[in-house]
Amino acid sequence: MVTIAVTSESADEPRIAVSPDTVKKLTALGAKVRIESGAGARSRFSDDAYRAAGADVVTRSEAIHGADILLAVRRPSIEDVAALKPGAIVAAMIDPYGDRSALAALAGTGATVFSMEFMPRTTRAQSMDVLSSQANLAGYKAVVDGAAMFGQALPMMMTPAGTVPAAKAFIMGVGVAGLQAIATARRLGAQVTATDVRPATKEQVQSLGAKFIAVEDEEFKQAQTAAGYAKPMSPEYQAKQAELVAQHVKNQDLVITTALIPGRPAPKLISRAMIESMKPGAVIVDLAAERGGNTELTEPGKTIETPNGVRIFAPLNLAGSIAVNASSLYAKNLLAFLDGTMFDKKEKTLAVNWDDELIRGTLVAKGGQIVHPNLQTQAS
């Protein structure tokens, strides 16, 4: 019997790594899921619901002790991992580029650690892609929270006393989060524009009914032919584009920034001068706060108001603020990963396919060592 442990996350992480739905399916694979009592409460999953799905609801140490697998949202503690079966599997959002020495210590426990953030972006792995599933929800919530903070309505309203104009929303960075932010701002009736360094996003932006903002000269048009990723643009182009964005930001009511580069600080898309040029009452929602933020004035985890009345909201865990959905989808991502790569379905036993590109792509530590190629070059 394969045992899977799931525990409560820290105080600032309301999500959980399994849902009653995925517990049922993990149980059908031949696993026994042992969940710390109350671990699902912040995602509105009750102990009773987990029990009904086939889990054992137990204390934290009972859940962990000697387990074959630990499923978590965030990087678990050394203590928790050390209490698992030797060489046990850990799958979580490990934050592989964060706190290197703690990661080495985690590897030192001998656990087999998978970082869900490293999931290859292949068609087969789409259902296991935690960055996408969580970014989609964050993009939605960024607009809803921004709208709640904004001192005006987003949609145009025709009333007998006069017309309330539509708010102007500008989405910077058109990945999964940005696309959902565009869609949500459009739903709410805002006048939406978006920009991205990848010319191929232009069509996506337009397909959602928003306007694409970029300097569309010959250089841009040639870059657009490259499928998916942008060519490096010339300094001249970059300067023109920056000037265009600076002029555009001035008149915006709601700006959502979503630019993240794996393993590196977030790019500063919005300078202090740009913020100072904005209108009082404008709201910036910075989805890159956990990597330092996309604006020069962002204070990660806080909401600040600048002297000229611009508010910058920089949440560290926006997907976690819609924990019910975020946990459900994250749990399904983990289930798809385990189901697709780790189980012998006939024998109902653990049988990790070490040759699987998804296993190789996400494996961070094994046998006491950090083994992922992305992490080798950074080792000191």
Place this chain on the structure above:
Amino acid sequence: MVTIAVTSESADEPRIAVSPDTVKKLTALGAKVRIESGAGARSRFSDDAYRAAGADVVTRSEAIHGADILLAVRRPSIEDVAALKPGAIVAAMIDPYGDRSALAALAGTGATVFSMEFMPRTTRAQSMDVLSSQANLAGYKAVVDGAAMFGQALPMMMTPAGTVPAAKAFIMGVGVAGLQAIATARRLGAQVTATDVRPATKEQVQSLGAKFIAVEDEEFKQAQTAAGYAKPMSPEYQAKQAELVAQHVKNQDLVITTALIPGRPAPKLISRAMIESMKPGAVIVDLAAERGGNTELTEPGKTIETPNGVRIFAPLNLAGSIAVNASSLYAKNLLAFLDGTMFDKKEKTLAVNWDDELIRGTLVAKGGQIVHPNLQTQAS
């Protein structure tokens, strides 16, 4: 020269009674608007913008002293009104049924007091209807704030990891606020239902793409023929309707209640038992909080969470939380009222038309007495 005074409201009232736009138009009518410095700040109207529109930006006492007219959002203090010209005009949301003895004292100053809440609901007065202009914004904000509080997304989302189901929103009371709440919840992709005691609202609900919830028996169908207002329904009908609503509320994620009866406590649409039957994580936004609330557990001005995990958000001034729009529309309502009933446009002088039904309908106090018919019967 007619002088109009406008001052800062209290700490919990961010709105203001004039906008730069209406100052310009009041100035064109021959008035000099005197605004307390900083009074528009919470509505993002700067002193400079008011000055550019023709206002004098002064101290509070300079604004008030000897003015012909005081425009306000909430009922002003006796001290402020006493400092105006004797018999001066005051127009505000007086809260005519609130604090009777303070209202008598206000009347005792000799001021001519108009209560904007008493504006007759005629075609001509639509542009002066402050209850409608503010309720519309409150209905929008109720859904946005409810969505921000709710631990799930409102729209259905199809993702590679699975489908996020659409949230169920239920709007109780289909007046101006309720209609805007329906429209906003629909915009955000919720599955929306609504109910009202007036059968004529069914078509309005359906025209917004929502489902009308009511016991539609023969009695209901006959009541529907009466234009606009419901006939009193039989106790049997009321019991059937209450049971239907109780069954319906159980499965809702977001409930917006909007039932207000002028001068009376808000009806208790949602009982303790109904709240106890709801799902953990469900959110109720109670727009009737300032009249005690539409649920048995509402605590006006607070957000509470019940033991079964239902949150009840009971804001006292939701329109004020989108102050830019709320002040703009309120200011336009006041402008339309003054423009339509109080000015001799050739002579550019004050010339109240005492025979105007709108003046008669809104006049609360004059010559030291409370004069409105609705307030006579309640006098002790």
